[in-house]
Amino acid sequence: MAATEFADLEITLNRWNADAYRVELRYSQPDSDVDIRLAPGTPALAKFDPVQLNMLAQDPKAYGTLLGANLFGDANVKTAFAQARANAQSQDASLRLRLFIDSAAPELHSLRWETLRDPQDGSSLVTSERILFTRYLASQDYRRVKIKPQADLRALVFIANPSNLAEYSLAAVDAAGELERAKNALGNIALITPDANQPATLNALTEKLREDVDILYLVAHGAVVDGEPRLYLQGDDGKVKVENGGDLVTRISELQNAPRLVVLASCQSANMSSNDNGALASLGPRLAAAGVSAVIAMQGNITMQTVAQFMPVFFKELQRDGQIDRAMAAARAVVRDNADAWMPVLFLRLKSGRIWYVPGFGGEKKSFEKWPALVDAINSGRCTPILGAGISEALLGSRREIAARWAEEYRFPLAPFAREDLPEVAQYLAVNQSPIFPRQGLGKFLRSQIWQRFGAQLAPALQNADLPQLISAVGELNRQRDTSDAHAVLASLPFPIYITTNPDNLLTDALKAAGKDPQVELCRWNDGMETESIYKREPDYRPDEKRPLVYCLFGQFSDLDSMVLTEDDYFDYLIGVTSNKDLIPGVVKRALADSALLFLGFQLDDWNFRVLYRSIMSQQGGNRRKNYSHIAAQIDPEEGRILEPERARRYLESYFGDADISIYWGSAEDFVRDLQKQAGKK
DSSP states (O other): OOOOOEEEEEEEEEEOSSSOEEEEEEEEOTTOOOOEEOSOSSOOEEOOOHHHHHHTTTOHHHHHHHHHHHHTOSHHHHHHHHHHHHHHHHTTOEEEEEEEEOTTOGGGGGSOGGGOBOTTTOOBSSSOTTEEEEEEOOOOOOSOOBOEEGGGOEEEEEEOOOTTGGGGTOOOOOHHHHHHHHHHHHTTSEEEOOOTTSOOOHHHHHHHHTTTOSEEEEEEEEEEETTEEEEEEEOTTSSEEEEEHHHHHHHHHTSSSOOSEEEEEEOOOTTSBOOSTTTTGGGHHHHHHTTOSEEEEEOSOOBHHHHHHHHHHHHHHHHHHOBHHHHHHHHHHHTTTSTTTTOEEEEEOOSSOBOEEOOEETTSOSSOTTHHHHHHHHHTTOEEEEEOGGGTHHHHOOHHHHHHHHHHHTTOOSOGGGGGOHHHHHHHHHHHTOTTHHHHHHHHHHHHHHHHHHGGGSOGGGGGOOHHHHHHHHHHHHHHHOTTOHHHHHHHSOOSEEEEOOOSSHHHHHHHHTTOOOEEEEOOOSTTOOSOOHHHHOTTOOOOSSSOEEEETTOBTTBGGGOOOSHHHHHHHHHHHHHOTTSSOHHHHHHHHSSEEEEEEEOTTSHHHHHHHHHHHTSTTGGGGGGOSOEEEEEOOBTTSOOOHHHHHHHHHHHHTTOOEEEEESOHHHHHHHHHHHHTOO
């Protein structure tokens, strides 16, 4: 499917008073991150009459017409919506229509928004692929929403069929039939299931979710008791154990990696419809708040026929382009004539709507024609890899997560968008606590993370080890279990010079493990560093494949004074490298100016990349970069960041002038695996 442009319209409902809600609209055009506020200066209000709506509950069309009239009752809101849709149509773009219900108005989630109809012509607003309707939810979860390669997706089908459901006036679950329906729906997505003899307990579900599950397809009876959702799972004896839905939410929020998509599929009873009355759907907002990127649930007693029609289409469409909201619209269109077509609901916290990607060179032809040139440059020593934080995140965590945790722990007082900016948060700590505090705090944080994630695999003798020793141990573990470990693959290739912005020792250890003798050199941007320069010991040292140079632009953990961490550090670093051209060794300057540059693990808006760019462009001889037609850059897809290869390409071209930029769409691990294959070809 060809790439589609998307415009975004977010309709926010905030409680205004006991009877009304304020309506705000934000619109952004395709290829733009700038929001246009469409709501007028005076408050635009909406009132919803639950009594009238309930009277129309058996007539979805009439219900949706009244709901649309209520939502767009203010003339300014109605006009603004029409303008946004017309603007999207004029640009041949699909309109993402996101309904954001403020946490102070949870009662609005009980309305049947999926019946919503256009106040102008009465047409459905939820069954067209030109209007992608979702209930959009914010989350306080600060974990990154990593987008995964399509081929790596894994789905868990978990079915609860307690032996004594009849005691609760519930029909037995056709477990075999439900599993078969789930398999048919999921298509080619890799499937994992619990042991058939293992009771479907909450603990068993939690254990399975720890196996890097991307999609949870949960089949269970549900009910609402005293306003709280309940799940009829199993105890260890196989009989009913009624679990509070909130406990499931808590378990998922505590996972290292929450599922990207949770499908809450109501059980089908003998009368051909579910009987949970939307209990599972009430978990949707809570799961989204707990960190799940997308939740699909049934908000009523949906029929087996509708589920059987809806689910296979949804997953088939999802596998086409990874756009979960578009797949939802396509599936809704298939069941639009069913009386219960409005029951499937999508709760989404992904602005992009994308759940997976296909690694490769975006915007290029089917195969990247420049692989031979890149491999030739590597083999001839005319390629310089430059490592960013993304290449170490799988082991050490992300800079954004660290910043968010610190911001929460130390009550970071600045703008919310800055809470994930590590240099800005570190700057606050340097002022609020002490200049050395963020450097020492980063070390303590990483130590705790390493023990939390890898403690069971580390030798007890490492309890008192310093941070570089711990990182070395974790790096060795990863090289042993992963033949495509990114640092190991790079270490196996004949690069004479490696440039890294990371303070860890993973690359140096990998080079030593490959039988090489790496020489580490720090950029001496301040006077406080203690590490001796290789050029002081060996003035005539020249890097080669066997004794490569690892040049650390922003310092190392082993020398805290060398680390570039706070905003002031970055400014001081830039002043140093731009005013003193001799700070960077001549061999590194030549590599930056006269070799193919291979960027690995960068986000384009990170401080590391921006300051790295200034470091490169400040060096003499930059015109020689035009001789290389394949500056290859790996851009790590992530929710909320630049998600389109062409936009990333234009962004980089604006940085590097006339240089020919090739954008690899994928993670550092994806790129290294492909590089490993290409470099191994004869």
